[in-house]
Amino acid sequence: MDAPNPSPIPPSPSQQLAKHAPVEGSDGFSSYLGQLTGNPFFTAGFGLAALATAARIGQKSLVQGASLLRRRMLVDIEITHRDHAYPWLLLWMTNFHRSQLAGAQQASQGGILSSLAQRINPRLHHLQVSTAQSESGSSRSAHFSFVPGHGQHILRYGSSFIFVDRQRQKSFDLSTGVPFETIRMTTLYSHRRVFERIFAEAHEMHQQLQEGKTVIYNSNGTEWKPFGEPKRKRPLQSIILERGVKERIVQDVEAFIEARTWYLDRGIPYRRGYLLYGPPGTGKSSFIQALAGHLDFNIAILNVSERGLHDDKLSHMLSRVPPRTIVLLEDIDVAFANRKKADADGYSGANVTFSGLLNALDGVASGEERIIFLTTNYVERLDEALIRPGRVDMTVRLGEATEYQIGELWDRFYAEFDGEGAGKKRFLAKVKQLGLTNTVSTAALQGLFLYNKDDPEGAIKMVQGLTAGHTRRTESHVELPGHVDVNDVK
Ligand SMILES: Nc1ncnc2c1ncn2[C@@H]1O[C@H](COP(=O)(O)OP(=O)(O)O)[C@@H](O)[C@H]1O
Ligand SMILES: [Mg+2]
Secondary structure (H helix, E strand, O other): OOOOOOOOOOOOHHHHHHHHOOOOOOOOHHHHHHHHHHOOOOOOOOOHHHHHHHHHHOHHHHHHHHHHHHHHHEEEEEEEOOOOHHHHHHHHHHHHHHHHHHOHHHHHHHOHHHHHHHHHOOOOOOEEEEEEEEEEOOEEEEEEEEEEOOEEEEEEEOOEEEEEEEEEEEEEOOOOOOEEEEEEEEEEHHHOHHHHHHHHHHHHHHHHHHOOEEOEEEEEOOEEEEOOOOEEOOOHHHOOOOOOHHHHHHHHHHHHHHOHHHHHHOOOOEEEEEEEEOOOOOOHHHHHHHHHHHHOOEEEEEEOOOOOOOHHHHHHHHOOOOOOEEEEEEOOHHHHHOHHHHHHHOOOOOOOOHHHHHHHHHOOOOOOEEEEEEEEOOHHHOOHHHOOOOOOOEEEEOOOOOHHHHHHHHHHHHOOOOOOOHHHHHHHHHHHHOOOOOOOOHHHHHHHHHHOOOOHHHHHHHOOHHHHHOOOOOOOOOOOOOEEEOOOOO
16 A cells, blocks of 8 residues: 555555465365455444544544544454354354353453443343253253343454344244344454454364264254264274274275365365165264264264255255265165156155255255265165275165174173073073074163163063064175175175
């Protein structure tokens, strides 16, 4: 700006800001700075004193002056509810409010501007309750937090005053039914760097909250939305598969994650697909969730049998998976049942079709990077076309509990009561005698052990009860490439 510039065209505001505030690094925050630079702003020679004076002169002139000040010396930033940073910012404001309440006295030391701000709006005082319910087993808990409500607030952050305006629009997002919302934060132009700090803090806070947790995304309309609070990671050891099966899958996924640059250098789509099949209650879903936790990934779950999930939505969702997130498509056999319907009239209707599923898996619309797990209880309904590199690279059957799994599960529940393993031996003998090996699901066994928690003798006594409701192996044996059948693993 001070450089001699004969051109009559003044530098654009964003060029000016770029000079003042070089955008550093390639982290997410530079994009918020980008938003910031996109906002109209003007440099000014006025200082904070002008604001204070204007306030003292009277409300009328304050109102008149406000628009002038706004244009002259303020900078604002707007975040819409669709932005990833929106919930982080709400979280930050909630925590900030809490700490402000704790140190309410401090504000009075800040001199005239503090007391002015106190008088206008001492602190965030329109709060909104946000309730998250979580259900784990039979217990249900609710977590309440107070988030800054709609309306206008003034925050004092360090030496900066920030005017916060959270607005709810009258219009709704048609796909989710959620009203449009924005937060606009305004501060003095000379304090614009404060936004960078706030977003960095908000991001940090958000990350801390998720440490050791797995975020589970569900589809909400056409968006992935976190489902409840992030869940505590389920330890991988708590999943008991046949010897070696777990390790094989884990190694494969880890090798894939490590090979990222290899794929990208060669222009190969960086995708890997896994198919887990087998009867219900054999740990397919729980294993994938535990695996996500182990890899420090989040998980995005779509049920193909879900009502209203059609081809376009499926491929849209798969193209918008959040970063570091495993996709879990449950019950994919449903798509195969719908094959005819699409062939007949070309219209796929309200369900996912076979071709819709394949298109979503390898169509141009699907995201560049992806780890996807498919599950089904009915492998015989699937088609060989699914088994292609990038669609499904590895197929694993999780079957009914083998002797090894039964023993391991026993140890998980009763190791402390059955140090010598005598109870385990008797239990296994009884299981064998009743012909239950490879016929009951791990879930059914877990049920028995949970019922007889702390009581190994009770479990031994009740084991024949498993014969009544057990799931027998029904699917015909299908040979699929890359196939690991737990019964083949010695
Ligand atoms: N192999 C296993 N190891 C540990 N827990 C299991 C196993 N299989 C099933 N379970 C338990 O049984 C319940 C149902 O398992 P789930 O993963 O939903 O089975 P699936 O998806 O195969 O139908 C869960 O509570 C899970 O903890
Ligand atoms: Mg399941």
